[in-house]
Amino acid sequence: xxxxxxxxxxxxxxxxxxxxxxxxxxxxxxxxxxxxxxxxxxxxxxxxxxxxxxxxxxxxxxxxxxxxxxxxxxxxxxxxxxxxxxxxxxxxxxxxxxxxxxxxxxxxxxxxxxxxxxxxxxxxxxxxxxxxxxxxxxxxxxxxxxxxxxxxxxxxxxxxxxxxxxxxxxxxxxxxxxxxxxxxxxxxxxxxxxxxxxxxxxxxxxxxxxxxxxxxxxxxxxxxxxxxxxxxxxxxxxxxxxxxxxxxxxxxxxxxxxxxxxxxxxxxxxxxxxxxxxxxxxxxxxxxxxxxxxxxxxxxxxxxxxxxxxxxxxxxxxxxxxxxxxxxx
Amino acid sequence: xxxxxxxxxxxxxxxxxxxxxxxxxxxxxxxxxxxxxxxxxxxxxxxxxxxxxxxxxxxxxxxxxxxxxxxxxxxxxxxxxxxxxxxxxxxxxxxxxxxxxxxxxxxxxxxxxxxxxxxxxxxxxxxxxxxxxxxxxxxxxxxxxxxxxxxxxxxxxxxxxxxxxxxxxxxxxxxxxxxxxxxxxxxxxxxxxxxxxxxxxxxxxxxxxxxxxxxxxxxxxxxxxxxxxxxxxxxxxxxxxxxxxxxxxxxxxxxxxxxxxxxxxxxxxxxxxxxxxxxxxxxxxxxxxxxxxxxxxxxxxxxxxxxxxx
Numbered sequence: 001x002x003x004x005x006x007x008x009x010x011x012x013x014x015x016x017x018x019x020x021x022x023x024x025x026x027x028x029x030x031x032x033x034x035x036x037x038x039x040x041x042x043x044x045x046x047x048x049x050x051x052x053x054x055x056x057x058x059x060x061x062x063x064x065x066x067x068x069x070x071x072x073x074x075x076x077x078x079x080x081x082x083x084x085x086x087x088x089x090x091x092x093x094x095x096x097x098x099x100x101x102x103x104x105x106x107x108x109x110x111x112x113x114x115x116x117x118x119x120x121x122x123x124x125x126x127x128x129x130x131x132x133x134x135x136x137x138x139x140x141x142x143x144x145x146x147x148x149x150x151x152x153x154x155x156x157x158x159x160x161x162x163x164x165x166x167x168x169x170x171x172x173x174x175x176x177x178x179x180x181x182x183x184x185x186x187x188x189x190x191x192x193x194x195x196x197x198x199x200x201x202x203x204x205x206x207x208x209x210x211x212x213x214x215x216x217x218x219x220x221x222x223x224x225x226x227x228x229x230x231x232x233x234x235x236x237x238x239x240x241x242x243x244x245x246x247x248x249x250x251x252x253x254x255x256x257x258x259x260x261x262x263x264x265x266x267x268x269x270x271x272x273x274x275x276x277x278x279x280x281x282x283x284x285x286x287x288x289x290x291x292x293x294x295x296x297x298x299x300x301x302x303x304x305x306x307x308x309x310x311x312x313x314x315x316x317x318x319x320x321x322x323x324x325x326x327x328x329x
Numbered sequence: 330x331x332x333x334x335x336x337x338x339x340x341x342x343x344x345x346x347x348x349x350x351x352x353x354x355x356x357x358x359x360x361x362x363x364x365x366x367x368x369x370x371x372x373x374x375x376x377x378x379x380x381x382x383x384x385x386x387x388x389x390x391x392x393x394x395x396x397x398x399x400x401x402x403x404x405x406x407x408x409x410x411x412x413x414x415x416x417x418x419x420x421x422x423x424x425x426x427x428x429x430x431x432x433x434x435x436x437x438x439x440x441x442x443x444x445x446x447x448x449x450x451x452x453x454x455x456x457x458x459x460x461x462x463x464x465x466x467x468x469x470x471x472x473x474x475x476x477x478x479x480x481x482x483x484x485x486x487x488x489x490x491x492x493x494x495x496x497x498x499x500x501x502x503x504x505x506x507x508x509x510x511x512x513x514x515x516x517x518x519x520x521x522x523x524x525x526x527x528x529x530x531x532x533x534x535x536x537x538x539x540x541x542x543x544x545x546x547x548x549x550x551x552x553x554x555x556x557x558x559x560x561x562x563x564x565x566x567x568x569x570x571x572x573x574x575x576x577x578x579x580x581x582x583x584x585x586x587x588x589x590x591x592x593x594x595x596x597x598x599x600x601x602x603x604x605x606x607x608x609x610x611x612x613x614x615x616x617x618x619x620x621x622x623x624x625x626x627x628x629x630x631x632x633x634x635x636x637x638x639x
Contacts, residue, residue, distance in 0.1 A: 122549075122558040134553070144551050145558050147626060231505050233625055234545060236569020241505075241625060308506065308626035315504045 001039050005048040010055060012180045012214055018050045019210040023203065028052060028212060030074060031108040034117040041125060043118075058112075058214050061086070069218040073112030077165075078103070080111060090218065092169040092226030092245045092324070099230045100165050102237045112213040114166045115177070115193070116205065119267075120239055121149065121160035131157045131200055147305040148241070151313065153266035154301060158196050160267055162204065167194065167269040168245035168261040169228050175218045181211035190216070194268040204267060224249055227324035230263070231312045240264050242309050244296070244316035246324050248279070253325075255279045260296050260320075265313050272296035275317060284325040286318075293317035331497045331608025335600035339519070339593035341410025341487030342401030344479040348377065348419035350427050351472045354462040356381060357389045358419065362400035362412050364392060367595055368527040372409050373416050375524050380420035382444030383461060398476065406593030410487035411479045413523060413591040417486060418477025426473040431464045488590040493517040495536070495601035498574075499609040503632060506625030508610055510540050510574045517598055518581035520589035529578045532598040536576050539602020541568040544622050 004027075009015040020026045027035055027046035030053060038044035052058065053074060062070040063085035071080065080086055081097035100106050100114075118124070123132030123140050132140045141149055141159040149159045167190065175190040194205050207213070226247040230240035243263035249256045258279035262270040275296035282288045293314035300310045347359045358377050364370045374388040381387070391397060401411050428439040428449070435442065435458070437451045450458030459467075479487060498512040513536050522528050545566035549558045559565045603621050610628070611617050616635040618627050 120563070122564060123551075126554075126556060126558065128554075140551070140553065144553060145549050147549075148564075231507065231625075233507055234566060234569065235571025236567065237563075238566065305626070308629045311629055312505055312625065 001036075002042070002045055004039075004046055006051065007048060008051040008054050012055055012057065012212065015050055015052050015055060015212055016181055016210060018048070019212070021209055023201070023209045026050060026209070028116075030110040030113045031076065033105050033109045034113065038118060041127075043125060043127060052212060063089075065222065066220055068220040071111050071216045071218070073110060073213040073215055075111045076107055077109050077111070077114065078106040080166075081106070089221045090169075090173060090226060091327075092172060092228045092247060092320075093166065093218070095228040096166050096169040096230075096243075096245060099228065099232070099240065099243070101232070101235070105237070111166060111216060114164050115190075115213065115216075116207065117163055119160035119204065120163050124160060129200055130160065130197060130204070132159065133157065133200070142303060145305065146303040148239070149303055149306055150266050151300045151302055151306055151309045152262070152270050152297065153196060153268060154303065157198065158204075158267040159303065160204075161264045162194060162266065162268050163239065164263065164269060165230075165240075165243075168243060168263040169226070170216060170218065171269050171271060172245040172247040172259040172261045173218050173221060173224070173226060174247070174259070175216050177213060178215045178217070179207060179211045180214045181208060185214070191269075191271055196267040221247075225324040225327060227320045229316045229320040229323055231316055242312035242316045244313065244320040246317070246320045248284075248321070248324050250325075253283050255282050255284060258292075260292065260317055262296060262313055262317070265300075265309060272298075272317070274298040279321070284321065286322065289318040289321040290314075292321055331499070331605045331610070331612055332494065333601035333604035333608060334492070334494050335597060336490065336492050337406060337593075337597040337600065338489040339406045339410060339491050339595075339597065340489035341412075341414050341479050341481065341484060341591065341593070342405075342407035343481040344400040344411035344415035345398035346373070346400070346412065346415035346419040346477045347398050347474060348416070348423040348477065349472050349474045350381075350423050350465060350468070352465055352468040352470060354387075354465040355389065356383065356387060357391055358416055359391045359397040360400040360412055360415065361395055361397040362392045362408060363403055365403050367403075367408070367531060368524070369403070369408055369412060371527050372523045373412050376413050376416040377420045380417060380444075381424055382446060382448070384447070387447075387461075401481075403595070406595035406597065408595065409523065409593050410591045411481065414479035414484055414486035415477045418479075419475050420477070422475035422477060423473055426475060427464065427468070430467050430473070431459065434467055435459065486590050488520050488592050491517065491519045491592050491594070491597050493597055493601060495598070495605045497602070497605040497609040499606060499613060501610055501613045501628065503614060506628030506632070508544055508606070508623050508628065510544070510572070510606060512574050512577070513540075513602070513605070514577045514579070515598060515601075516579045516581070517594070518586055519594045519597070520592035521587045522580060522582060523591060525580065528580055528594055531594050532578045532580075533576050535596075535598035536602050537568060537573055539599050540572060540606065541566075542621060543603040543606040544568065544572070544624070547622055547624070
């Protein structure tokens, strides 16, 4: 790891003033679970780290049944999954946080960090760049080792998958994200926050280098049943092979409206509108859940080694719907 | 359910042990051997302690340095057989040198002494005895040193040819291709067992790593870059504690096994897990998944080739 300056502001204003206008020149340190490994691998080479953990207003969870949930960006995954209202009202979110396998990561990793962590694509992590192209601009992924890569939104040039554990659940639940920068605060729907980079040097989200996420808000969830199901091939610390979060607005046994969002399958958390459409007005059954799984992967395209992920994504959607409708924790 | 059987050689390698009994009662065993985590130190200490009638903590084992007498490299499950034989002979010879120095004080023939429970005594007459410390004090200022060897090939204290059977019970999620091992039963012989806990632990460890290679371990090379894409513990996947089921170990014991001598157990129990687990998966889903590890993509591909379940 290279040497770096270290700053520990106590307000978001100080933090923003310490950031710069170039990515990777200055790094934002919260839980550090991703940033430090990027620095050790020499993928990220910041000359300064701005440690934001001391900013009090970015901590804590507030909940009011009428207005919903406000999650400080510095809330840890463990705090989130242990929060009584999150467990009760937003099971998809609690389950997504629980799925992050390892107490150490859950205790250190933050909600803001989960949303901003960089892709696990091994070409990116081996120093071949986020878009993993050779010197002639040809993708290394398409003819390479792609068993964990994207099956949706993969027409290029990005083939990595978004690694966020919480984003699918938060998007399904209608979350918004608040960021702070030199021009003050702005707020966007979390779904709009993630983007697919089109050229080298672009990020996979709309944050600017001198902005920080300050909080996430989630609307009230009364009458909403939600769940997250992630397919893990082992119990030990591992990334899901595919994951799905669903939020169902129910009237009795009937779904009035649905949001289905897939994780680990596309360069962005994948909002599966076809599945939402299919579910609206239906009574939940095994068959309906299965059909929604098939609809969720509309347009999926396998690379040379990842056709199995299409099946896993369908199953994740099916199981998340059944889990949500049964209200299983 | 799936089953696999295995066999292995395991004859001890050439080994030399220099055992020293000091006037203060301390004992050292020096061998140019090594402990890969399989219990070499423990085994040497147990053999020497039992021979000298001392507790295990009375023996200082010195290994891992080329200044010590030559002892073979650890490979082919040959270490325990080799170091046990050389240690046994060195301890027997060192003890008989000690008996010669001590015999006059006990008014006995050296050949008529025995070392039992931390004492040197006249055989069958515990009344005529010295504590180990008192006995060693008779050495004056000169330690006794003896060297014992295992000659490998025809050595009569070691042997070869172990056998084992392992059975695996698995659950396969046929929608996701995820395999979970529910239970493993392992039966193993290995001749004379030096230490039961260490032997059982070796088998448990072998099965743990066996589950890893059966389900997860895969070196991924990019053929264009010529680089390994997963040179880390993140994507070179190993089983974690949650992936390991109850493991029942049964070791064949008795005088027939003891008479064979000491045989290595390093590798034998890691041979079967892959086959037992793969056979169990075949038994569960009705189609052979032809290569390890049994990852979800391969399970689903095999099921699809077969045309689905049943």
